[in-house]
Amino acid sequence: MTAAILATLLGLLALAWSADKFVSGASAVATHLGMAPLLVGMLVVGFGTSAPELVVSSFAAAGGNPEIALGNAMGSDIANIGLILGTTAILIPIAVHRGVLSREMPVLLGITLLLAVVMADGSIGRGDAVILLAALGVQLAWSILSARRARPTDPVDELAREVEERERRAGMSRRAAWAWTIGGIVLLVIASRLLVWGAVGIAERLGWSDLVIGLTVVAIGTSAPELAAAVAAARRRETELVLGNVIGSNIFNTLAVVGIAALIAPMAVDAEAISRDLPVLLAMTAALLIMGFRPRTHGRINRVEGAALLAAWIAYTAVLVVTAG
Numbered sequence: 001m002t003a004a005i006l007a008t009l010l011g012l013l014a015l016a017w018s019a020d021k022f023v024s025g026a027s028a029v030a031t032h033l034g035m036a037p038l039l040v041g042m043l044v045v046g047f048g049t050s051a052p053e054l055v056v057s058s059f060a061a062a063g064g065n066p067e068i069a070l071g072n073a074m075g076s077d078i079a080n081i082g083l084i085l086g087t088t089a090i091l092i093p094i095a096v097h098r099g100v101l102s103r104e105m106p107v108l109l110g111i112t113l114l115l116a117v118v119m120a121d122g123s124i125g126r127g128d129a130v131i132l133l134a135a136l137g138v139q140l141a142w143s144i145l146s147a148r149r150a151r152p153t154d155p156v157d158e159l160a161r162e163v164e165e166r167e168r169r170a171g172m173s174r175r176a177a178w179a180w181t182i183g184g185i186v187l188l189v190i191a192s193r194l195l196v197w198g199a200v201g202i203a204e205r206l207g208w209s210d211l212v213i214g215l216t217v218v219a220i221g222t223s224a225p226e227l228a229a230a231v232a233a234a235r236r237r238e239t240e241l242v243l244g245n246v247i248g249s250n251i252f253n254t255l256a257v258v259g260i261a262a263l264i265a266p267m268a269v270d271a272e273a274i275s276r277d278l279p280v281l282l283a284m285t286a287a288l289l290i291m292g293f294r295p296r297t298h299g300r301i302n303r304v305e306g307a308a309l310l311a312a313w314i315a316y317t318a319v320l321v322v323t324a325g
Contacts, residue, residue: 004201011195012221013195016228018191022051022184028177050076050137050252052222054260055192060214061261065200069261070124071214072222073253074277077112077216079223080246080253081284082313083228088242089306091234095298096292097242100174103146104247105289111135115254117276124258125266132259139251188243195221208324211270214278217319250285280316284309 035056052074057069088094114135118128172180195218202215226249228241261267301309 001082001202001203001315004198005207007194007198008202008217008221009198011122011191011193011198013189014187015056015195015221016224018184018187020228021180022188023071024172025177025180025182025184029173029174029181032068032174032177032238050249050257051188051190053257054252055068056218057257057261058264059189060196060210060218061264061267063196063200064265065196066209066261066265066267067210067273068199068214068218070267070269071211071292072218072275072276073261074273074281075215075219076223076253076257077250078277078281078284078313078316079219080226081288082316083220084223084227085243085246085288085301086306086308086310086313087227088230088234089301090303090310091231092237092304093303094177094243094301104244104291107139108247108250109285109289111251111254112282115258117201118204119274119278121270122269122274123266124262124269126263129259129262129266132255133263136255136259139198139255153297206324207271211273211277211325212320216324220317251308259261279311284312287312 053072057072060066060068060072085094115131118124118131199218200210201215202208202217203210226245230245234242246319288301291301
């Protein structure tokens with residue numbers, strides 16, 4: 001048990017650190033290769049923040065624990081909304097631009113409903129995985145097309161300006177950028193193997209299911225980089241980036257993380273994932289949309305609403321832990 005706990009903690013720490021280095025390196029590489037800053041933000045940074053979930057879930061599925069992959073994806077989505085957005089909104093209200101309300105948030109809700117559809121029969125097979133990954137391809141194509149059509153006055157360009165500012169602050173050479181990108185990937189793989197091994201060991205000794213360990217320990221651990229980045233962004237009053245990263249991360253988790261894991265190893269879906277966890281995910285995603293549309297908030301998620309999101313996540317996690325045994 002001690003070895004499993006140490007492996008889990010070490011894996012979580014290494015995962016957070018290597019994910020940050022991978023994102024920094026990959027962003028610099030993309031910039032050196034001439035990729036537009038907006039696309040760097042959408043693709044490299046957006047994918048990079050979900051890299052821990054993707055790598056952990058892939059190894060869990062390959063190792064015969066696909067429910068950890070499903071729990072990781074769903075748990076990370078719930079934590080992104082409840083823990084990360086809730087904490088950020090308590091620190092400083094989150095601005096919600098009209099474009100995000102009309103495009104990204106409805107898309108996220110639709111993708112979450114798609115996950116519910118593929119889970120409904122109690123399994124996620126390779127055919128379902130193809131559907132999820134095809135939806136990811138459509139989403140990526142639509143995002144790239146929208147980015148190319150964006151006008152200079154569009155709010156989405158704030159992401160491009162932020163990426164450019166990050167690159168100026170980092171000042172990373174081409175060689176250093178490639179080194180951190182490759183090194184970050186290697187460390188992500190090692191940390192993920194260590195985390196999955198430790199998490200499975202803890203689950204077996206505590207009598208927790210793979211689903212619960214994925215929803216709690218693994219999900220919180222893989223969301224740690226996003227939480228650290230969100231708090232830092234809140235201090236700089238860059239809350240638009242926090243909301244954009246959370247929406248992008250949840251879309252990627254739902255489509256790519258679950259899709260790739262199911263492609264590697266088709267998974268049976270625990271009944272509790274459908275009756276307990278899926279409704280929570282749908283409710284929190286819908287709540288995010290409603291909070292953004294409420295006229296009295298003037299396009300913001302305020303501190304009271306942030307506290308409600310955080311309280312909901314704490315209550316949900318407490319229920320998981322209390323009923324896990």
